[in-house]
Amino acid sequence: MTMTKEKEDAVQAHKLTESPTAEPDFNGGAIIDDQGAEIPITEEMVQDACDELGDDETQA
Numbered sequence: 001m002t003m004t005k006e007k008e009d010a011v012q013a014h015k016l017t018e019s020p021t022a023e024p025d026f027n028g029g030a031i032i033d034d035q036g037a038e039i040p041i042t043e044e045m046v047q048d049a050c051d052e053l054g055d056d057e058t059q060a
C-alpha cells in the first residue's frame with residue numbers, strides 16, 4: 001500500500017514532534033514505515049482516509 005504525499009508529510013511531521021522519551025499511545029494500530037519505525041494511527045489519519053474513500057465514491 002502506498003501513501004499519498006499528504007499522508008507521508010503527516011507521518012514525517014509526527015516523527016519530528018514525537019518526544020523520544022514519550023510512550024506512544026498506539027490504541028491498537030500503527031503503520032510501519034520504510035525504515036521500520038512504528039507510526040501510531042491517529043483518529044485524524046482514519047478520518048482523512050474515510051474522507052478520501054467518500055470522495056472516490058462520489059467521483060465513480
